[in-house]
Amino acid sequence: QVQLVESGGGVVQPGGSLRLSCAASGFTFSSYGMHWVRQAPGKGLEWVAFIRNDGSDKYYRDSVKGRFTISRDNSKNTVSLQMNSLRDEDTAVYYCAKDGAYGFNYDYWGQGTLVTVSS
Amino acid sequence: QSALTQPASVSGSPGQSITISCTGTSSDVGGYTYVSWYQQHPGKVPKLMIYDVSNRPSGVSNRFSGSKSGNTASLTISGLQAEDEADYYCSSYTSSRTLVFGGGTKLTVL
Numbered sequence: 001q002v003q004l005v006e007s008g009g010g011v012v013q014p015g016g017s018l019r020l021s022c023a024a025s026g027f028t029f030s031s032y033g034m035h036w037v038r039q040a041p042g043k044g045l046e047w048v049a050f051i052r053n054d055g056s057d058k059y060y061r062d063s064v065k066g067r068f069t070i071s072r073d074n075s076k077n078t079v080s081l082q083m084n085s086l087r088d089e090d091t092a093v094y095y096c097a098k099d100g101a102y103g104f105n106y107d108y109w110g111q112g113t114l115v116t117v118s119s
Numbered sequence: 120q121s122a123l124t125q126p127a128s129v130s131g132s133p134g135q136s137i138t139i140s141c142t143g144t145s146s147d148v149g150g151y152t153y154v155s156w157y158q159q160h161p162g163k164v165p166k167l168m169i170y171d172v173s174n175r176p177s178g179v180s181n182r183f184s185g186s187k188s189g190n191t192a193s194l195t196i197s198g199l200q201a202e203d204e205a206d207y208y209c210s211s212y213t214s215s216r217t218l219v220f221g222g223g224t225k226l227t228v229l
Contacts, residue, residue: 035218037165044122044223045157045165045208059216095164104212105155105170112164 002026002108004096009113012086016117020081022096022110030054030074033099035106036081038092038115046092049081050099063089086117123148123209123221130227136197139224141209142190147219149190153212156185156194159223160205168207169194196226204228 008020022034036048049070050059058070069082079096093114097106124142131137141148141156148154156169167176169185172192182197192211196203209221 044206045159045210045220047210047218047220050218059218061217100155100167100170102171102174104151104153104218105167105210106157106165107167107170107176109164109166 002098004098004108004110006094006096006110006113009094009115011116011118013119014087014117016086017082017084018086018115020083020094020096020113020115022079024077024079024096024098027098027108029077032101033103034070034072034079035097035099036070036079037095037097037106037109038090039095039112040089040092043092048094051079083115086115088117091115091117121219123211123219125207125209125221125224127222128225128227130229131196131199132229133199133201135199136195137199137226138196139194139207139209139226141192141194141211141221143192143211143219144190146215147190147211147213148187148192148209150214151212152187153218154185154187154192155210156183156192157208157210158203158205159208165208199228201228 067085072079093112096110098108100107157165159165173185
């Protein structure tokens with residue numbers, strides 16, 4: 001069965017950096033795009049970034065462009081999110097999600113990892 | 120990247136049907152079939168309920184259905200059950216090569 005396991009969350013000061021990782025199993029990882037989605041405490045879902053199956057294309061929401069970088073290693077079945085210049089408003093649970101077979105939906109989700117940006 | 124517009128809350132009695140709307144623009148909901156819906160119970164991970172406007176993943180009850188007209192997509196739940204009480208989110212691909220969620224709708228089963 002599909003499993004997505006995020007790691008790397010924690011507490012970081014404003015302006016700091018953090019790298020999230022997501023280990024995937026149970027499907028042909030190299031065949032699917034992957035997303036990062038976040039949810040601030042008590043708030044709604046917010047799409048963050050997407051990477052195509054072969055890493056050839058990457059999309060970001062405007063508020064993280066230039067600060068966050070999504071990447072993947074198809075030999076290790078992992079997708080990562082490098083987060084720099086973190087702000088208070090980046091505080092959220094970050095979910096790794098698999099793109100659906102027909103594209104641009106999230107058919108499987110990890111359990112999430114909490115990122116807290118606070119001084 | 121403005122969020123898609125959903126009602127903050129809807130409610131219905133067991134056995135009834137409800138519809139949740141998701142309004143965007145011709146640059147997102149109206150321009151693509153990449154509209155999907157998610158159910159999230161408190162403290163739980165979101166679950167895909169509808170993809171590509173009206174398709175149900177395997178294992179999702181046929182009480183859930185999706186549709187789209189112009190710039191507005193809709194999720195209908197028929198035969199409401201207590202277990203349907205949750206938050207629901209729509210999502211769409213956009214012409215800016217991004218994705219966007221709706222603000223979420225809290226469904227209360229009376």
